[in-house]
Amino acid sequence: MSTPASLIATDIDYERTGFQTGTLRLPWSHDRSAYGHIPVPLAVLNAGDGPTVLLTGGNHGDEYEGPVALMKLMQRMPTLAIQGRLIVIPALNFPAFLNGSRTSPIDGGNLNRLFPGARHGKPTEMIAHYIETALLPRADVVIDLHAGGASFEHAPTLLASPPPASDAAQRARYLDLVRAFGAPNTMIMDLLGEDRTFAAAAERHGTLFMCGEFGGHAGCDAANLAIVESGLQRVLQRLGVLRDEVHAQAPTTRYFRVEGPQHYVYAPHAGVFEPAFSLDDDVRAGQLAGRLFDPHEPWRAPREIAFRGDGRVMCARTFARVEAGDCIALVAAESSLD
Ligand SMILES: [Zn+2]
Structure with a gap:
């Protein structure tokens, strides 16, 4: 028996060629709105053969460099010459983003601790379930943009997954994209066993996944925003998704590793x-x-x-x-x- 589809619907047709904007309709029946839903904005640009790249921000609602970079990218999308498909969601946990908080004001949900989510769950669990069942199966590459949020200031750092050792070609492709992003720092985290993250979900699906921490204080830092925007541009060029653009040389990155509890x-x-x-x-x-x-x-x-x-x-x-x-x-x- 196949898994029932997510209860989140969308007016977007992921297969249709061209540029579309729309929303994910997250059903939310509550006292003020019996048949209501939460509209989570997204944009899709589909231009035929090529990889599907999913770009996301607002996984936590108080981290802004990613969402601002993606809202700026959306302005350019209608005229971008691409090969493949771009799916852009600036604020995954939209209720948290509107509230300017790490977690959702509706259910207290921390989206990045709720994968694989639940079809019948609370709103934040339903978002995780949609990503797991509707977005990850479509994506070849995912970049999920974070920052330190209100409680942290984070040096601008791409977070890389430990590259798969078993598949040499996939591993080389991944490291190539990490270098193309060219963040000042690239870090592998030891999350002390945490396996409820978007990164863990992507790993289960075998999807190339990068995330990153680009600032903090619940602000939007201009220098860190520029790092995010130029990094995304270079990765999309490297993948061959962005065409007709001048290829910039990636700055060299320094590699770091959080090795265990002694680093916290x-x-x-x-x-x-x-x-x-x-x-x-x-x-x-x-x-x-x-x-x-x-x-x-x-x-x-x-x-x-x-x-x-x-x-x-x-x-x-x-x-x-x-x-x-x-x-x-x-x-x-x-x-x-x-
Ligand atoms: Zn975050």
Whole structure:
């Protein structure tokens, strides 16, 4: 028996040639709107033979460089000369995006922790299920654009998946696209076993997948936006999807790897954190990361927190106020992709 299709419908015909804009109709029956739905905007440009590239942002609703780059790309799409198919969704978790929050205000859903989603689930689970069942099967390459959100500032970094070792051709193709993106940093994350992400879903489907972190503070940084836009342009050229455009040389990227729990710095208790580092600092295990003050006993010496691994600080918490278990910093060791 085949799996029932997603309950999310769309007025877009993915097979039709040409440029279309429309919405994903996410059914949402609630007190204010019994037969209502949430319209999630998307655009598709289809010009025959070639790869299908899915470009997404707003997986988390408080990350803006990706969505802004994709909204700008949408302005150009009607006149772009392409070979293949471009599917562009600037804000996947649209309710979260409208709310300017990481998670959905409707159901508290963190889309990037809900794959493979659920057909009969809450709205955010239904979005994950649609991506899993309707979008990933159509896509050859996916680029999902993130940033640090309100709670992090992230050095502009392409997040690469560990390249598949079993398929040499696919692996070479993937590394070629990573180099074409040409972000200042390229990093492989150890997500400590997390397998509910878009990246994990793409891996299950055998789809080439890149994501990236390009800023933070819930803002849109002009320099990071330029990195995203030029990186997308080069990847689309490299894939042969974008034609008739001057091919720019990709800047060289530095490779990093988050190797394990030793690269995460967490707050051991609530308080106010005074950092002893800056983003992009090179640090050593045992080096002071910062001091944690107890606001209820401010006369007491603060607790000193040390880094537990060597590397570069790629991501730093923006809020000085912390609770036990909050991530304060993420470090990555300079590495290679091999
Ligand atoms: Zn994100």
